[in-house]
Amino acid sequence: MYYWRSLSQDQRNAVSEYRRINRLPKHSPPHFDSDTETRYLLTAACYEHKPIIGTSPERMSECETAVIELCAMFATAIYAWCFLPNHFHVLLSTARMSEVRAELGRFNGRSAFKWNGEDDARGRKVWHNCFERKMRSERHFFASLNYVLNNAVHHGHAEKWQEWPWSNAAKYLETMGEAEAKRIWLEYPVLDYGKKWDVF
Numbered sequence: 001m002y003y004w005r006s007l008s009q010d011q012r013n014a015v016s017e018y019r020r021i022n023r024l025p026k027h028s029p030p031h032f033d034s035d036t037e038t039r040y041l042l043t044a045a046c047y048e049h050k051p052i053i054g055t056s057p058e059r060m061s062e063c064e065t066a067v068i069e070l071c072a073m074f075a076t077a078i079y080a081w082c083f084l085p086n087h088f089h090v091l092l093s094t095a096r097m098s099e100v101r102a103e104l105g106r107f108n109g110r111s112a113f114k115w116n117g118e119d120d121a122r123g124r125k126v127w128h129n130c131f132e133r134k135m136r137s138e139r140h141f142f143a144s145l146n147y148v149l150n151n152a153v154h155h156g157h158a159e160k161w162q163e164w165p166w167s168n169a170a171k172y173l174e175t176m177g178e179a180e181a182k183r184i185w186l187e188y189p190v191l192d193y194g195k196k197w198d199v200f
Contacts, residue, residue, distance in 0.1 A: 036095055037076060037093055037094070037095045038093065038094065038095065038097070038135070039079075039091070039092070039093045039134075039135040039141055040092060040093075040097060040132040040133060040134055040135065041089060041090075041091050041132065041133040041135070041144045041147075041148070042071070042089065042090045042091075042092060042100065042104075042130070042131075042132045043087065043088070043089050043090075043130070043131055043132070044067075044087060044088055044104065044108070044127060044128075044130040045086060045087035045127070045128045045129065046086045046087060046128060047124075047125040047126060047128040048128070049086045049087065050086060051085035051086045052085075052086065052115060052119075052124075052126050053083065053084070053085055053086060053087075053088070054084070054085020054086065055085075055115070055118075055119065059115065060083060060085070060166050061166070063083055063088070063111065064081070064083040064088075064166045066107055066111070067081075067083070067088060067090065067104070067107065068081060068090070070100070070103045070104060070107055071090055071092055071094075071100060073099075073103065074094050074096040074097075074099050074100045074103070075092040075093060075094040075096075075100070076093050076094060076095075077092060077093040078090060078091070078092045078093075078168075079091040079092065079093070079145055080144075080145050080148040080149050080167070080168060080169075080172065081148065081167055081168055082148050082149065082151040082152055082164070082166065082167035082169070083166040083167065084151065084152060084155055084157060084166070085157075089147075089151060090148075091141075091144055091145055091148050097132055100132075101130060101132070104130055105130070108126070108127045108130070111126065111127075112124075112125075112126035112127060139188060142184055142187070142188035143188045143190060143191075143193055144193070145184070145188070146184065146185055146188055146189070146190050147190050147193045148167075149161050149169045149172060150190060151167070152164035152166075152167060152169075154190075161173065
C-alpha cells in the first residue's frame with residue numbers, strides 16, 4: 001500500500017496493466033487456493049498500519065489466541081507466528097486456505113466491532129487486508145520461517161526472538177536447539193524478504 005503511493009502515475013498504470021493482462025486482482029494480491037497440502041505465509045495488517053492490535057497486552061493476547069485457534073481448525077501444521085501491534089504473520093500448511101481466509105474474515109469483523117466499541121471509535125476501519133504467499137521452495141519456506149520468527153526484532157519491538165511474548169519463537173528455539181536454529185538462520189537469510197510484494 002505504501003509502496004504504491006510512491007509510484008508515479010505512469011508506474012501505477014504499468015502495474016495496473018500488468019495485473020490486468022495476468023488476470024490478477026486489481027487492488028490486492030492474488031489468492032492461491034489449492035485442495036492439496038500447501039505451505040503459506042498468511043499476513044494481515046491494520047488499516048494504515050495503525051497499532052490497533054497493540055492497544056493493550058490483553059488485546060495482543062486475545063488476537064494471537066483467536067487467530068492461532070482458527071488457523072489450527074484448518075491447518076495440518078503451524079510452523080511459526082508473530083503478532084505485532086499493527087500486523088501479524090502465520091506460517092502454516094493447509095489444503096483449506098479458502099476456509100482459513102473465510103474464518104479470518106469473520107474474526108476481522110468481530111474484532112473490529114469489539115475493539116471499536118472498546119476504543120469509542122465506531123466506524124473506524126480496523127483491518128486493511130489479508131493475503132497469503134504460497135511457498136515456492138524449501139529455501140522460500142525457511143527464509144519465511146526466519147522472517148516470521150525475527151519479525152519483532154526487525155520492527156524494533158524486541159532485541160531477541162525469545163523476548164517477544166506474542167510469537168512461538170521461544171518455543172521454536174527450545175524445540176529446535178540453538179545450534180540448529182543458528183544453522184537455519186545462516187543458511188536461509190532474510191535479506192530483503194517481503195519488499196515490494198504488492199507489485200506482482
